[in-house]
Amino acid sequence: MDVLNYLWWIVGIIFTISVASVSIIIFLENRDPAKTIAWLLVFILFPVSGFIIYLLFGQNIRKKKIFKTQKLLLELKSSNTFKSIKEFENLVAIQKNAITENLLFDDEGSFAKKRIMNLLLNMGRSPFTLNNKIKILTNGEEKFNELANDLENAKDHIHMEYYIIKDSQIGRTIKEILVRKAKEGIDVRILYDDVGSWRLWFKKSFFDEMRKEGVKIYPFLPSLLPFLNRKINYRNHRKITVIDGKIGYIGGINIGDEYLGKSKRFGFWRDTHMKIEGEAVYMMQLTFLFDWYFSSKTLLFDKKYFPRLGFCGESIVQIVSSGPDSDWEAIHQAYFTAICQAKKRIYIQTPYFIPDESILMALKSAALSGVDVKIIFPGKPDNKVVYLASLSYFKDILKAGGKVYLYQKGFLHSKILILDDDISSVGTANMDMRSFMLNFEINGFIYDKQIAKELLDDFVKDIEDSKEITLDEYINRPMIQKIKESASRLLSPIL
Incomplete structure (x- = not known):
């Protein structure tokens, strides 16, 4: 019995030292104060489970530079496979100058556009096209x-990147097309x-059958123990399809039958x-x-x-990627800048609202x-929990004169x-x-009156x-x- 008590005493000391060390690390990382307080509160209220949650979800991977994008850029610059990296950098510089010199827009109402475009050029190295x-x-059926x-x-290649892919009716339909195209060369x-596609852990045949037919498939940040992976908190939330380098799809729709209105819930x-x-x-x-x-x-x-393209249209678009591999929270800061520049309206649709x-x-x-x-x-x-936390933020919007619709x-x-x-x-x-801070995301910023009007018409219908x-x-x-919302909001910095 004395030995058992001694072992528990040793474990208790080690655990206390670990929690104290992690608390000091969080404090010294100079995170957002709300996040620091939230994590310390978790440790106080749930000392054992809170420590485990931190190991899974709390580590600052952005600062630890686990994602070596800079290394890739150096490899690209030193290789002959993509010489246009230098041209790309030159393009960014030229576009900055074009905005500064009012070569793209010269009307008084273009100030907000120029601010957002220049911000994204400086932060995300995202040239406008x-x-x-x-x-x-506007729905899964159309998409x-x-x-x-x-x-x-x-005719040449199909590239698809999704947060969620399900073995569903639409998933199998797309699978059949992809297998057929792979057989065509x-x-x-x-x-x-x-993690987003976790259901396929139990249906490995879905991807295995495609691999046998020549489709190349890779998971993003895989782990033999997915729920014990310290990178589980950093997910690839992007939804991209690129066909022949000429056609692209981007937005909120993953691959699953619920996007076709087949969810029973x-x-x-x-x-x-x-x-x-x-x-x-x-x-x-x-x-x-x-x-x-x-x-x-x-x-x-x-x-x-990157094939040569003829005339396609006149819409100006900036594609912006953000994630823990970048120095700046590009989409977050672009949203902030856009909201601050608004003169008439700010209309938002989002399934989660934790600003x-x-x-x-x-x-x-x-x-x-x-x-x-x-x-x-x-x-x-x-x-x-996320829903309740989101609802708690609407009081401030309503008191300020904004409107909220369910x-x-x-x-x-x-x-x-x-x-x-x-x-x-429009994006992910x-x-x-x-x-804004954890996931790999991608959005398109569009500077076009007609597209804005189409989205506005859809917004009014909604x-x-x-x-x-x-x-x-x-x-x-x-x-x-109110109590449920307040309790959930305390966790919002780490949700």
């Missing part, structure tokens, strides 16, 4: 019909997130995706090839992945200054931002700290299928609801 045709897709047709017509490559699934034909596809391709290299250690930078203080303050300030701030949010949650028709998964008359964003990033929350209703909600 002028030759683009865009088609907005998959377009996608299937374009996949069938692929088309290069087919798939990247999937190992939610029914109709409202989402927004975007089909692009034009030079913006080059940037989507570049993002895919970087991620492919990271996952497969195979360098693919042949000219055929940091900067975004929240920008939205409140905009609403108080007379900007029309509207947010459409799901009326039914898919994640209860979508009633089904589940709202759309991730869009509409700013004034000619700036919009939610309006929450996880998307309001008709939503219930507005008034400030009085919000204030008078049941006390138990």
